[in-house]
Amino acid sequence: MSGSLDAYLILAGLLFAIGSFGFLARRNAISMLMSIELMLNAVNLSIVAFGAFGTDAAMAAQGSVVALMVIAVAAAEATVGLAIVIAIYRNKRTPLVDEYDAMSQ
């Protein structure tokens, strides 16, 4: 089972669906950011699985390289996203997104 591409892709799809549910349903802005991280990890898993089950070893290395770059972009996204959440929290005094009805005050 661990030797087939299907298992990894279905696992990645499940994790992506969980992350999308969290992003749509949670009220807390940081919970939504955590759900985005889950979705990015799911996409990473599918990239690595595609590379590892590719035609040759060079494709496997390319899959890992692309996944490393996704990790770096995710780190940048987390930095800026959390800074924005903290900046909004400083103005609004709440981390709940359904109380953010205006961007400026």
Add this chain to the structure above:
Amino acid sequence: MLMHRLVPIILGLAVIGVVTAVAAAMLVFLGQNWADALFWIFAAVMIGSGLMVVTMRDIIRCGLAMIVCFGALAGIYVILGATLLAAAQVIVYIGAISVLILFAIMLTQTKDAPSRLVFQTQAVPAAIASIVIAIIIALAVVATDWGEAAQRFRITADALSKVLFESYVLPFEVISVLLLAAVIGGVYLAKREPGGPS
């Protein structure tokens, strides 16, 4: 009230326990190999802790469950043969991003915040939509013929660095500039203005 709080935890633990038991049964009774059993255990831990991330009430516990989820994903990377990527996953996600998120949680949670409502009013349509997404992805994966995908390649750090610093040098440099810009932007956004509120 206590039962209401414990329901997501019990649900996540039940999912993890059931699939771990299935993996152990596969290992013992069906004669499968270690890679399969480990894959099932890591998959169960990852999906179970992912469900705990999106359903639990206490957001600190959500962050801790997210660390467990990332660790299980690093194990799956090892099973796939991408060992260097697993190390990077542990260092970057568990070491850096999780700590960043936990710090942000501690900075933004207040005692008097109305924390009894975890979900928005659109939680039920969101659940339906994500279940539909999962079913569609699973159907597409099963229905597609992936060709000769039977063999698997281990990715050594040597081969990976050759690809990274020969074919992907320009994206590598762009990523470094992006990280610098993100650091400066994060400091600027989160900086407290001298005359600003509090």
